[in-house]
Amino acid sequence: MRLDLADGPATTADVIAMGNLDARMEGLTGQATRGSLTGDGWGELVELTALRGHVLGRIDEAERAASLAEAFVDQAPNDPRSHVARARLATHFHRFPAALADLDAAAALGLDRRILDEERAALHQAVGRYDEALALHHNALLRRHDFSALSALRWLANLGA
Structure with a gap:
């Protein structure tokens, strides 16, 4: 088939x-x-x-x-x-x-801090504070391997942050 x-x-x-x-x-x-x-x-x-x-x-x-x-x-x-x-x-x-x-x-x-960090990371990205967003996403990935944190890290890496 x-x-x-x-x-x-x-x-x-x-x-x-x-x-x-x-x-x-x-x-x-x-x-x-x-x-x-x-x-x-x-x-x-x-x-x-x-x-x-x-x-x-x-x-x-x-x-x-x-x-x-x-x-x-x-x-x-x-x-x-x-x-x-x-x-x-x-x-x-x-x-x-x-x-x-x-x-x-x-x-x-x-x-929960994890939820706050995710929200803050998105907010930091929105205003161009990429270093802070990167740090939050990196910490999230260390705590929990998931698609959301990994894709955000890849997006930020492509920006050269």
């Missing part, structure tokens, strides 16, 4: 994938409205909303994700994940000092 990849790999149809995304977001939004959304659920809703905006190229979805991240912090100010969600959206909108402040708040609330 010969495998013909001329048509590309079989994937979920875009209409079905977007329908699944919309349905998941609708379910999470309903939970948020009822006040029963967990911290993980808030994080997922923010991330899925940002993803939807990215996929569709719609800034209003990214702005909605930023509003949801703000609501997450309002609902759970002592949950470090809320500050990470808001930091990611602040980075998306190039509000780097605000993103760093949220990461500092998440650190003060006891968020």
Whole structure:
């Protein structure tokens, strides 16, 4: 049997994938409205909303994700994940000092250092602080060999950092 990849790999149809995304977001939004959304659920809703905006190229979805991240912090100010969600959206909108402040708040609330280092490394890369990003990615790779840290190191190495 010969495998013909001329048509590309079989994937979920875009209409079905977007329908699944919309349905998941609708379910999470309903939970948020009822006040029963967990911290993980808030994080997922923010991330899925940002993803939807990215996929569709719609800034209003990214702005909605930023509003949801703000609501997450309002609902759970002592949950470090809320500050990470808001930091990611602040980075998306190039509000780097605000993103760093949220990461500092998440650190003060006891968020796992590995997660903080990953977020800080991405932030340092975004602002061109490649030496700091390289050090964080290198430390991450020493702690845990994974594709994300390795690919970031390779990207930075290609820049000559």
